[in-house]
Amino acid sequence: MLKRIVFFSLCLLACFRTSAQELRANVSVQASPQLGNSTDRKVFSTLQTAMSEFINNRRWSDDAYTPAERIECNFLLTINAALGNNTYRATLTIQATRPVYNAGYVTSILNTQDPNVVFKYVEFQPLEFNEQRIVANDPLVANLTAILAYYNYIILGLDYDSFSPRGGDNFFKKALNIVNNAPDGKDISGWKAFEGNRNRYWLQDNLMNVKFARFHDVMYQYHRLGLDQMYEDTNKGRASIMNCLNLLMGIHQELPNSMLLAAFFNAKNDELVKIFSKAPPQxxxxxxxxxxxxxxPNANKYQQLK
Structure with missing residues (x-):
C-alpha cells in the first residue's frame, strides 16, 4: 500500500510540475489622461484579463517549472489613443526580476518601455498566437500578441542567460522568428531597423549579433558569479561585477550607444550604485x-558615489 501511495504521489507531482507555466505576470491596462472620456473603459478590463491569461497560462518553453520557480514580471499597457474601429495606440512597460541566491532580494533583468504598440481588440475576443503563422488573419489583431510573445521570449532568454552560459539562445531565436515574420501595416511600427534605433528590432538584433557575444558572458557572470556569490563573499562577488563592467566597456568602445547596453543599465543602474557604494576607494x-x-543618462547618479 505504501508503494502505491508513493507512486501516485509522484505521478501527481509530475503532473503538477509539467502544468506550471514559466511566467508569473502582473498585468495592468490603464487609460492615459490624454485619452479623454469618449472611449468605453470596460473593454480595458476584459483586455487586461485576456492579456494576463495569455501570458500566464500559456507554455513558453518545454521545461518544467514549479510555482516557486516562475519568473516574476510586470506588464503595464497604457492606452494613449483610440483610433476607431476597435483600434488603439498604447505604450507597453515591461519589467522582470530574478531572485538572488540566499538573499531576500530580487534583481531586475529587464526594465523597458515600448511606445510603438498599435493593435485591434474587440471586447471578450480571445488572444491567440501561433509561431508558425504570426500574422494570422488581421495584422492589427496579431500585433498585440506578437509583441507580448516577443517580450516573453526576451524575458525568458535573459533569465536563462543569468543562470547558465548562453542559456537563453533558444528564446532569443524565437524572438528573432517573431521579428522576421511580424505583422505589417500602415500604423504598425517597431519591428524594422529603419523605424528607429531603439525598438524591438534592435533589441533582438543586439542579442543575436556575434559582436555582442560578450554581453551573454556578462549576464552569467554578473548574476551567478557576482550577485549569487555575495552572500558568501561580498568582495569576490563585487570583483566579478567589476569584471563585467570591463567586458561591457569593450562592447561600448566598439559599438557605442547600443540599445542592448542601454537596456542593461536601465535595469541595473540603482543596483550598481548600491553594489559599489561600499567598495574600497580605488x-x-x-x-x-x-x-x-x-x-x-545616469552619470550624475554614479558621480555621487565619489
Whole structure:
C-alpha cells in the first residue's frame, strides 16, 4: 500500500510540475489622461484579463517549472489613443526580476518601455498566437500578441542567460522568428531597423549579433558569479561585477550607444550604485569612471558615489 501511495504521489507531482507555466505576470491596462472620456473603459478590463491569461497560462518553453520557480514580471499597457474601429495606440512597460541566491532580494533583468504598440481588440475576443503563422488573419489583431510573445521570449532568454552560459539562445531565436515574420501595416511600427534605433528590432538584433557575444558572458557572470556569490563573499562577488563592467566597456568602445547596453543599465543602474557604494576607494573610483561612460543618462547618479 505504501508503494502505491508513493507512486501516485509522484505521478501527481509530475503532473503538477509539467502544468506550471514559466511566467508569473502582473498585468495592468490603464487609460492615459490624454485619452479623454469618449472611449468605453470596460473593454480595458476584459483586455487586461485576456492579456494576463495569455501570458500566464500559456507554455513558453518545454521545461518544467514549479510555482516557486516562475519568473516574476510586470506588464503595464497604457492606452494613449483610440483610433476607431476597435483600434488603439498604447505604450507597453515591461519589467522582470530574478531572485538572488540566499538573499531576500530580487534583481531586475529587464526594465523597458515600448511606445510603438498599435493593435485591434474587440471586447471578450480571445488572444491567440501561433509561431508558425504570426500574422494570422488581421495584422492589427496579431500585433498585440506578437509583441507580448516577443517580450516573453526576451524575458525568458535573459533569465536563462543569468543562470547558465548562453542559456537563453533558444528564446532569443524565437524572438528573432517573431521579428522576421511580424505583422505589417500602415500604423504598425517597431519591428524594422529603419523605424528607429531603439525598438524591438534592435533589441533582438543586439542579442543575436556575434559582436555582442560578450554581453551573454556578462549576464552569467554578473548574476551567478557576482550577485549569487555575495552572500558568501561580498568582495569576490563585487570583483566579478567589476569584471563585467570591463567586458561591457569593450562592447561600448566598439559599438557605442547600443540599445542592448542601454537596456542593461536601465535595469541595473540603482543596483550598481548600491553594489559599489561600499567598495574600497580605488575600486569605487574605477567603477564610477566606467559607469559614467557606459551609462551617460545616469552619470550624475554614479558621480555621487565619489
Amino acid at each position: 575600486e569605487k573610483a574605477r567603477a564610477v569612471q566606467m559607469l559614467a561612460q557606459l551609462d551617460v
